[in-house]
Amino acid sequence: MRLADRRLSLLLASASLLAACASTPAVQTVAPPPAAVAAAPAPAEPVPVTSLVKEVTIPHEKFVLDNGLTVLVHEDRKAPVVGVSMWYNVGSKDEPKGETGFAHLFEHLMFNGTENLPGDYFTYLQQIGATDLNGTTSFDRTNYFETVPTGALERALFMESDRMGHLLGAVTQGVLDNQRGVVQNEKRQGDNRPGGLVFYKVLETLFPVGHPYHHSTIGSMADLDAASLNSVANWFRDKYGPNNAVLVLAGDIDAATARPLVEKYFGSIPRGPVNNVAQAAVPTLAAPQSVVMKDNVATTSVSRYWPTPGLLDAQLVALDVGGSVLGGLASSRLDEVLVRNEKLATQVSAGLYAFQRVGIFTVSATVKPGIDPAVVEKRLDELVADFIAKGPSEDEVRRASVTEVGGRIRGLEQVGGFGGKAVTLAEGQTFAGDSDWYAKNLATYASVTPTDIRQAMGQWLTKPALALRLEPGARPPYEEAKSVTVKGGKKVNKNARAAQPGPKRELPPVGSLSALDFPDVTIVRLSNGVELQYAQRNAVPVTQLALSFDAGDAADAPNGRGLQSMVMSMLDEGTTTLSSQKVAEAEERLGASIETGSSLDRSSVTLSALSANLTPSLALLGDIIKNPAFDPAELERVRTQRLTAIAQIKKEPNGIAQRVLPALLFGDNHPYATLAGGDAAATERFTRDELVGFKDAWLRPDRMKIFVVSDRPLAEIQPLIEAEFGKWATPSVPAGIKQFTAPPARPTHARIVLVNRPDSPQSVISGGQITPADPRNNIEALQSANDVLGGNFLSRINMDLREARGWSYGVRGSAQLSEKAVPYVINAPVQADRTGDSIKALNDDFAAFLGKKGVTGEELSRTIANRVNALPGQYETSGAVLSAMMSNDLFGRPTNYQETLAAKYRSYTAASLDQAIRGAIDPNGFIWVVVGDAAKVKPQLDKLGIPVEVIEAR
Structure with missing residues (x-):
């Protein structure tokens, strides 16, 4: 585990990859290089780590307001966006007895509107096209972050200042009750996973009672139940003053521009009490x-x-x-x-x-x-x-x-998000x-x-x-919340407030916003005809490369689910010249990251290389893909690992649903009727010859395209790739062929398939249907309409089950694009006692939206603004550009596709979005998979009037 990977993030929200189609590509087709440049490069030694450290630099300026707010500004002009990161020096270690979970609960409350911005904060963030937006709480800090278009920075600063200085007047008893329920469902969601209770035991054992790290950040059900308006108001006043905060602005901004804006919006907020953060000694257990x-x-x-x-x-x-x-x-x-x-x-x-x-x-x-x-x-x-x-x-x-x-x-290519430059600066300032x-x-x-x-x-x-x-074995009885174990209770005034609102503040306008400038893509061919697509990004000295093969999970035979993924997992388990141990050591020595993966339609091997070490990194990649050993001893080890993983997936509620739903939608023999992890029986019998046969039929140059995003120019990159892959010959065996058949007709009446998982505090609801949508034809209208229905935080179904009812930590619905089909799939983890009610609510929401209550004017305005304004932030990094290039290729889009999206989005009306989604989704066509405790859940489902079938996990 690397320290840089440990950010203790409890929430995740990121804008989905946008899609649309358009006109003339900004692409240049170039002939293969002359033979002379295809000569093998000279061997290269890895660059010393001392030299690599010099590449990590974040120049910045610092100033402190009179009220104690510390501000750091880093200038990075690569994209017209600014990462805004606000860190409060308060976390769960600062919570006294009886108030565990308060820091995290307040993180939620601070997204639920302020005195001048009523309603959900995501509403305002989406209007300005914010990306990489969320908040997290750890033992040691609470942070909020968003990456916004430069022209929307002033509004983002207003928003952050409003929740720092003008929050309590908007915190009502109703808001508190709702977010308490959401947090408790977040806790259930984590606890419901196999092993989800272990960390509580670790903390309780290593750190004695009264130690600041004795309890978890999520807190206890009892303390969350006991949280009152008065107690949370006092917590906020004591902890969230400007003198306990660090604000970082990183991106298309400089300190001279930033300072007057920060003073304008934060300068009037008074200092709060000094949060003397908890000290904590490192304890020693008295005995093992x-x-x-x-x-x-x-x-x-x-x-x-x-x-x-x-x-x-x-x-x-x-x-x-x-x-x-x-x-x-x-x-x-x-x-x-x-x-x-x-x-x-x-x-x-x-x-x-x-x-x-x-x-x-x-x-x-x-x-x-x-x-x-x-x-x-x-x-x-x-x-x-x-x-x-x-x-x-x-x-x-x-x-x-x-x-x-x-x-x-x-990580430092990104200005904001969970681990970019803003976080790096804020972490040091806050903790050190x-x-x-x-x-x-x-x-x-x-x-x-x-x-x-x-x-x-x-x-x-x-x-x-x-x-x-x-x-x-059986886990101990679960500690439930009073809201579940005790029905009724005393009446409370849902409109009661934690404080009286202060004077009204005016929301600043949004300035001019820049359009997306997607990098030009150049297409060339290697000597053997392999297509190479290249784009340049020079923010960091890194080269991202993907070898994409026309294979994927759909290449598996119906009686051999998991063969493709097993072949991919064996590629880096040793070559004809290097053992699996030596492959791993070589990768680490170079600071490279080589990963294998797959989607339904493609198998890929990706390389993220430090450009200074690109030549030897490409040589290692070439050895892995061209010369895998498929050593019998390694095969048996990997087989055991995969069988163990499959057995574990069948214990995890989301994994169970992912193994059951595809076959129900597509039929057992369809290429897309995948089994998450693979078929255990098939995995047990796969032979080395089958693995070699699959590689020769599918992972070959005539089924491969190469995609590259690098800080180095194509003239330098192309000869290196030519030397490694230009002479790779296609094997003599026939190429593989995918056997697509028509899926079953969409049901005309809903059905429920219940998978019994005893003692589950939550049920996972997964619903799906195959739509008639075409992934190559105006799919953007369906995706935009689904933003309103199920595609993001503000969607109808999430706002209903999470924000209005408090039954779930998060609900999503998505049109899942693949080359040959577009299923629509819903995921809704809900508290067990509300499983039946949740399916009814979802059915009602879909019937209303697909009936007479379609896209409203406000929803249209917000959705289009978000999709247009978010484009520059979505393609800030080379990884995002690489992913977009591969997606464009899969769906036959022009290479400048992303730059054509804004005009397409602006052309939509509420009527056109309604038409797109109503033509794709049938509210009566869902197959519902429910993974939960059948003893608690089935009586609820039986009341819905929908046929219920109980099965075992596949």
Whole structure:
């Protein structure tokens, strides 16, 4: 686990990838390069980590308002957007007894309108085309962030200042009750997952009662039930003053422009009490603790946990790199021994969770079926002890450090979001009082030594640990909320307010907004005819490349579901010259990321390379795709891992639904009737010859296209790719052919398929139908109309089940585009006692919207504004551009497609959107899959008048 990947984010909201079609492509077709430039490049050594660290720089200016608000401004003119990130120095560690979960509850309340902006904040953010927008809470801080078009920055600052200084007058008892219910459903959603109760036990055991990290950020049901208007108002007044906050603006802005705007909107907010954030010592267990927990898991896992120092400790980097070497990297010690060599475990991990005051170091292993867990525990302890005694090698430390620094370089292409430049600056200022903390931290990664790591591991991992074993079995009774266990109760005034509203403030207008400038795409061909599509983005020194094959899950035979994904997972498990261990080590040494993946229609191998290491990274990629060994011993190991993963998917509620719904929609023999994870019976019998045969039939140059986004020019990139792939010959065996058949007719009456999952505090509702929509013909109208119905936070179904009723943490409906079909699928996790009511509400919402209550004028205005204004932010990064290029190719769109979207969106009317969605979705055509406790749920479903069939998980 790498520190850069650990941001403890509890919420996720991102704008969906937009689609539409249009006119003349901004594309240049170029002939193959002359033979001379196809010569193999000279071998290249990886760039030292010390050189890579110099690439990570975020120049910025800092100023502090009279009221104590700290402001950081970083100028980045690559796109006409600004990342706005507001960090409050308050988290769950600051909560007193009886008020657990308050910091996170307030994160929700601060999205529910202010004195001058009534209603949901997402309404106003969507009107200005904000992207990467959300809020998160951790033990140590609460943050809000959005990336906005430059012309909308002043309005975004007004909005952030209004919820800082003008919130309480808008917090009513009704708002509090509703968001309490939403948070409790968020808690149920996490708790409902297999192993979802483990972290509570870890915190309770490692940190004594009264310790700031003893309780989780989500809080307890009882404390959430007890939250009153008065208590939450006092919490806000004490914690959310400007002097406890850091505001970061990163992007198309400079400090001279930003300062008067920040002073205008934040300057009048008075200081609040100083939040003396909780101090917390690192505790030591009096003696080793051993805990056995049972849950709805497929196989046993064993773990060890130690309390350690936190983010600001001098040993942070040593512990983090030590965790990567031990069990975080693909080449880690635990992987090599327990998974690859001794085959005692199917999965391992190790790493440091670093919080502000303390940390938790953990090692874990998922026990291979048929192996005694005690044997794995003993071996795990021996390997940890050996690592502590001997420490890592120089090469291991270098690989871990390069991997960390490479991840930081990639992350800093983005100005906002969960992990971009704004977050990096805010984190250092909030936790260390130093906005340049990131640079000093990375310098330590470049200089950490094996001795540093051995000493740190020896100091902290020789102390008493918590040994936790999670076994298959019945979990203990669930702690429910009073709103579920106790019906009725005293009447309350839903209109009561936490405070009286203050003077009215005027919302500033939005300035001029820039149109999207999508990079020009150049198409060339390699010597063997393979098409290469290239675009340049130079914000970071990184090259993103994808080899896309016309295969995907649809290439599987009906009796061989999972063969394609198994082949893809075997590609980097060793080549004819490199073992799987050596492949992993080479990737890490280069700071590269090579991943295999698939969709319904395409199989892909992607490379994210530091451009300085591009030549050797391409050589490694070429070896992986052209020369996979499919070693029989590795095949058996991967087979066991996949069978274990399938068994676990069949325990997870969303996984169960994903395995059941496709066959119900398409029929068992259709190429799109996929099984998430694959068919266990088929996976057990796949032979090496079948894997080789699939690769030769599908993963071959005549079925491949290459997509590249790089900071380096095409003249430099093309010869390197030509040298690696230009002479790759097509095998003599025939290419594979997908066998598409017509899916069953859409039902004329709804049906429900109930999958029994006992003791589930939530039910997962997944509904679907196949639409007649064509993914290549005006699909944008359907997608735009669905923004109103189910496609984003403000959609009708989410606002009903989450914001109005408080029965769910989030509900979505989406038109899922594939090459040959467009199914419409709904996902709605809901509290168990409201399962039947939720299906009824969804049916009512669809019937109304597809009947007489279609798109309103306000919904049309908001949707079109959001889709048009969000375009520059959606394609800010090279990864987003690469994904768009591949999508354009899949659906036969011109390469300038994204630049034509704004005009198309502006042409829509409420009537045209109504027509598009009503022609696609039948409110009576849904097949509903419900995964939940049948004893609690079936009586509710029986009252709906819809046929109910009870089945077992597939």
